[in-house]
Amino acid sequence: MTTPDTAPLAPIGGEGPGEGKPHLLSRRSLLGAVTLLLASRALASTPSPRALITLFLRGGVDGLAMVPPLRDPVLPSLRGVLTVRGVPLDSGFSLHPALSPLLPLFKSNRLAVLHAVGQTQPSRSHFDAQDFLESGTPGQKQGDGYLNRALRGLDGARPPFQAVALQSALPTSLSGEAPALAFPALKDFKVAGGSAAHTTFEALYDTALDEALRTSGRDAFESTSFVRDQGLATAQPRNGATYPNSPLGKRLKDLARLLHAEVGLRVGVTEAGGFDTHLAQGGDEGQLANRLKDLGAGLAAFAQDLGPRLDDVTVLTVTEFGRTAKENGTRGTDHGTASAMFVLGGGVRGGRVFADWPGLSPSSLFEGRDLAVTTDVRQVLAEAITRALGPGLWGAAFPGFTPKALGLFG
Amino acid sequence: MRAALTVALLLSVGCAGPGPKPAAPGEEAVVRLPTTSLGEEERVAHLLNRAAFGPSPQDVERVQAMGVEAWLAEQLAPGVDAEVAHRLSGFKTLKLSVADAFHAYPPVQQRLEAMGVDPTKLEGDAEARAQLKKMIKENKEELPVQLLVEATQAKLHRAVQSKRQLEEVLVDFWFNHFNVSAEKNRTRWMVTAFEREAIRPHVFGRFRELLGATAKHPAMLWYLDNWMSVRDGFEPPKGLPSAEVMPRGLNENYARELLELHTLGVDAGYTQDDVREAARALTGWTLEVKPKSQAFGQFLFRPRVHDAGEKHVFGLTLPAGGGQDDGEALLDYLARHPATARHVAKKLCVRFVSDSPPAALVEKVAAEFLATDGDLRATVLAIFQAPEFWAPGAVGAKTKTPLEFVVSSVRAVGTLDEVQRPLAQPLEALGQPLYRCAPPTGYAEVAGPWVSAGALVTRINFGLKLASGRVPGVLVALPPAQASTEATLDAVALRVLGHAPTPATRASLLRALAARDAEAVDEVRAVTPSLIAGLLLGSPDFQKQ
Numbered sequence: 001m002t003t004p005d006t007a008p009l010a011p012i013g014g015e016g017p018g019e020g021k022p023h024l025l026s027r028r029s030l031l032g033a034v035t036l037l038l039a040s041r042a043l044a045s046t047p048s049p050r051a052l053i054t055l056f057l058r059g060g061v062d063g064l065a066m067v068p069p070l071r072d073p074v075l076p077s078l079r080g081v082l083t084v085r086g087v088p089l090d091s092g093f094s095l096h097p098a099l100s101p102l103l104p105l106f107k108s109n110r111l112a113v114l115h116a117v118g119q120t121q122p123s124r125s126h127f128d129a130q131d132f133l134e135s136g137t138p139g140q141k142q143g144d145g146y147l148n149r150a151l152r153g154l155d156g157a158r159p160p161f162q163a164v165a166l167q168s169a170l171p172t173s174l175s176g177e178a179p180a181l182a183f184p185a186l187k188d189f190k191v192a193g194g195s196a197a198h199t200t201f202e203a204l205y206d207t208a209l210d211e212a213l214r215t216s217g218r219d220a221f222e223s224t225s226f227v228r229d230q231g232l233a234t235a236q237p238r239n240g241a242t243y244p245n246s247p248l249g250k251r252l253k254d255l256a257r258l259l260h261a262e263v264g265l266r267v268g269v270t271e272a273g274g275f276d277t278h279l280a281q282g283g284d285e286g287q288l289a290n291r292l293k294d295l296g297a298g299l300a301a302f303a304q305d306l307g308p309r310l311d312d313v314t315v316l317t318v319t320e321f322g323r324t325a326k327e328n329g330t331r332g333t334d335h336g337t338a339s340a341m342f343v344l345g346g347g348v349r350g351g352r353v354f355a356d357w358p359g360l361s362p363s364s365l366f367e368g369r370d371l372a373v374t375t376d377v378r379q380v381l382a383e384a385i386t387r388a389l390g391p392g393l394w395g396a397a398f399p400g401f402t403p404k405a406l407g408l409f410g
Numbered sequence: 411m412r413a414a415l416t417v418a419l420l421l422s423v424g425c426a427g428p429g430p431k432p433a434a435p436g437e438e439a440v441v442r443l444p445t446t447s448l449g450e451e452e453r454v455a456h457l458l459n460r461a462a463f464g465p466s467p468q469d470v471e472r473v474q475a476m477g478v479e480a481w482l483a484e485q486l487a488p489g490v491d492a493e494v495a496h497r498l499s500g501f502k503t504l505k506l507s508v509a510d511a512f513h514a515y516p517p518v519q520q521r522l523e524a525m526g527v528d529p530t531k532l533e534g535d536a537e538a539r540a541q542l543k544k545m546i547k548e549n550k551e552e553l554p555v556q557l558l559v560e561a562t563q564a565k566l567h568r569a570v571q572s573k574r575q576l577e578e579v580l581v582d583f584w585f586n587h588f589n590v591s592a593e594k595n596r597t598r599w600m601v602t603a604f605e606r607e608a609i610r611p612h613v614f615g616r617f618r619e620l621l622g623a624t625a626k627h628p629a630m631l632w633y634l635d636n637w638m639s640v641r642d643g644f645e646p647p648k649g650l651p652s653a654e655v656m657p658r659g660l661n662e663n664y665a666r667e668l669l670e671l672h673t674l675g676v677d678a679g680y681t682q683d684d685v686r687e688a689a690r691a692l693t694g695w696t697l698e699v700k701p702k703s704q705a706f707g708q709f710l711f712r713p714r715v716h717d718a719g720e721k722h723v724f725g726l727t728l729p730a731g732g733g734q735d736d737g738e739a740l741l742d743y744l745a746r747h748p749a750t751a752r753h754v755a756k757k758l759c760v761r762f763v764s765d766s767p768p769a770a771l772v773e774k775v776a777a778e779f780l781a782t783d784g785d786l787r788a789t790v791l792a793i794f795q796a797p798e799f800w801a802p803g804a805v806g807a808k809t810k811t812p813l814e815f816v817v818s819s820v821r822a823v824g825t826l827d828e829v830q831r832p833l834a835q836p837l838e839a840l841g842q843p844l845y846r847c848a849p850p851t852g853y854a855e856v857a858g859p860w861v862s863a864g865a866l867v868t869r870i871n872f873g874l875k876l877a878s879g880r881v882p883g884v885l886v887a888l889p890p891a892q893a894s895t896e897a898t899l900d901a902v903a904l905r906v907l908g909h910a911p912t913p914a915t916r917a918s919l920l921r922a923l924a925a926r927d928a929e930a931v932d933e934v935r936a937v938t939p940s941l942i943a944g945l946l947l948g949s950p951d952f953q954k955q
Binding site (some may be wrong): 125127128131143160168175177179181183189190191193196199200204205208209212216219220223224279 | 519809843850851857858859863864866867915919921925926945948949950953954
């Protein structure tokens with residue numbers, strides 16, 4: 001990475017007129033120094049900060065199709081047209097064939113799979129279940145999210161890119177007191193009207209009386225100029241990675257750009273939709289297979305793009321609930337309870353499936369219809385938070401939660 | 411400045427239950443505004459920033475012509491706004507009952523079935539899929555999402571154009587206080603009716619009526635699950651469909667929010683037992699849930715699922731056998747509780763005065779609420795009549811929510827001809843999509859959640875786009891360019907902000923505009939009123955009200 005040519009090589013705030021009072025010039029040299037600091041971090045020998053990336057699969061993904069439990073004797077009686085010929089993984093579980101780009105990551109122990117994971121106070125309403133999960137408080141909705149509460153416990157400076165949602169609005173999980181950015185794409189994260197407008201607004205917010213506006217303004221102009229000066233929105237993926245040309249592929253590509261640019265990203269959040277497959281879900285091919293193909297190709301490209309940087313990154317897929325064990329009358333599945341998850345990245349005890357399998361017999365199913373929850377999703381999230389953000393943060397994320405270690409990271 | 415104006419306020423009557431005697435119709439009330447050190451321009455702008463969705467040239471002129479007191483008196487007892495009524499007459503969904511809305515805008519799957527297309531055949535049947543596509547294309551205007559589109563359009567129309575500005579501000583406030591979300595499946599068919607039937611008629615009425623209207627409305631019964639709350643031990647008859655629609659056991663969701671959010675407030679000192687007892691009292695308050703019924707959405711009391719035992723809620727005893735009256739007695743009690751008065755007063759003061767309003771002001775407003783048996787017109791008036799409202803420190807003390815920002819921007823620079831997507835989109839990007847706030851808390855009334863780097867970039871970009879006439883449906887009309895850039899800036903700033911900008915903002919803008927002027931080639935002006943307006947809309951000054 002090169003030094004941005006706009007960053008003056010000057011000591012922080014030490015030159016020009018107006019020393020000792022807020023002034024445009026000293027302010028700008030400060031900004032320049034921060035930009036330089038951001039840009040030069042890759043050159044320094046300090047290790048990259050670890051980052052947590054969550055990918056919310058909205059709609060409730062069918063865990064029994066995504067990771068079919070091949071050895072469960074009841075499965076064939078529950079699934080007819082929806083049968084998936086999974087690629088064997090470990091201990092009787094398999095991977096949907098559309099996800100085969102993930103197989104090398106599983107085999108090289110960088111990908112772990114979890115099954116029968118879900119919420120302890122489940123809801124079959126998307127609305128409630130997504131909110132309960134993102135609030136981090138089962139059965140309750142909060143004004144803020146579990147990731148935001150975890151971030152609040154981080155010490156030190158808060159670089160503007162510390163928490164980023166690659167989606168049009170801030171999701172519940174990142175809402176709250178800790179500052180977080182949301183934009184649908186890096187290319188949209190800029191002040192319209194060119195650099196003259198940028199400079200004018202920068203000066204206006206520099207003298208804003210309201211402290212929150214002044215601080216947010218500084219973050220906004222610092223981070224948008226960084227994106228602009230680095231050409232971040234058009235940076236090429238590394239290591240020959242090719243992303244699917246889909247909304248998910250573009251968002252993952254942008255997250256990788258932020259990680260490569262070493263902007264201090266600690267939490268990145270994005271989402272993909274289309275998993276609410278009540279109708280015509282499909283089997284090896286079809287509606288769900290297409291969504292999974294996008295997911296598998298996207299995650300594989302992300303891993304390839306990051307290269308060794310993946311060692312410091314933890315990627316999680318989450319979903320609000322699984323789906324009914326038995327296929328419904330419209331060749332689909334209805335809202336269920338437990339589902340499966342992927343954990344990708346450094347330190348993961350990969351190459352294995354973590355599952356306390358409850359079975360699919362009628363008496364094992366939750367309320368007679370859904371795969372039962374044997375692993376609290378908060379346990380997975382808490383271990384990922386500990387790995388990526390540090391110890392002692394999961395408690396704020398999940399108030400009242402009593403952990404039961406899975407040993408997901410080793 | 412001291413002014414007193416006597417106006418006849420038609421105070422509402424007909425409250426049920428105990429409490430002070432309501433004011434008689436036609437009783438004279440006095441709008442007496444306190445002394446303030448604010449200048450006239452600032453005073454008008456401040457009032458329009460709080461009692462309206464920001465200054466528009468038309469409203470500034472009206473307030474100046476009528477006087478602040480007379481305008482406020484009119485706002486508290488508004489007449490018909492024929493212009494807006496006419497404007498909204500073309501909307502198809504605003505007056506529909508819940509059942510009619512459901513039948514005219516049915517779910518896609520139901521429409522397919524009605525066409526004779528078997529949704530199970532879609533997968534392997536290209537013709538069925540083609541029919542689905544055709545159906546969606548042909549019925550674009552009758553898909554359920556249209557209900558939300560029209561509700562959003564109507565709300566923005568009213569907020570920008572209505573002469574009944576205070577009513578619109580209060581409808582927004584009380585909808586948010588009693589929040590329901592169109593995101594929760596069937597609530598989508600109910601939000602328009604909720605605002606029309608449960609909120610709007612009561613914003614100048616009594617709190618008890620407002621509370622009762624929300625409690626019995628299908629939108630609330632559905633959104634907070636009270637429709638499915640049944641007494642412990644109730645066994646539904648055999649042969650009913652799946653577990654999803656099978657009410658089982660007590661559901662505390664509504665009862666909890668009723669105490670925490672709608673009435674007493676979280677710090678009132680009630681316990682989990684009180685929540686449970688309140689939920690018991692409200693068992694049987696349900697609605698017709700069968701969408702195919704013409705009565706879909708109507709309130710029903712079902713004695714069979716009601717818990718007939720004695721209940722004790724936070725100092726209230728409900729004797730056994732009260733039936734539906736349990737719920738009424740509970741609402742009577744909660745509506746008149748001093749903790750409710752404080753909770754409501756605080757929230758109104760946060761909306762109208764500042765994020766941390768003076769305790770003395772909250773006490774004063776709560777006292778008015780209690781003394782008038784929850785007369786919401788008198789309660790709101792108490793805020794405007796308080797010196798704290800007019801204190802210089804209160805001016806510009808609030809940060810605009812995304813809705814306030816978007817609406818006040820349009821009011822500042824022009825008029826609204828049609829609400830198109832680019833006007834509603836920033837509300838989504840900024841985290842405040844209308845009628846879609848998922849948690850029952852409603853959207854925040856304080857600045858914290860709305861101020862962030864990303865949000866500022868979105869606001870700045872929207873302001874630039876709007877002022878340059880690139881938001882379709884908004885007709886921009888700004889003061890013409892003056893002889894000097896400085897004079898143009900002052901004229902445009904007065905229009906956009908309603909008052910002079912802060913000295914720092916004015917100085918910054920003059921510097922920036924001078925640099926642009928220097929770049930101008932020949933007679934082509936680089937600095938135009940729309941550029942200035944765009945910079946002002948994105949400025950820190952305009953984010954405050």
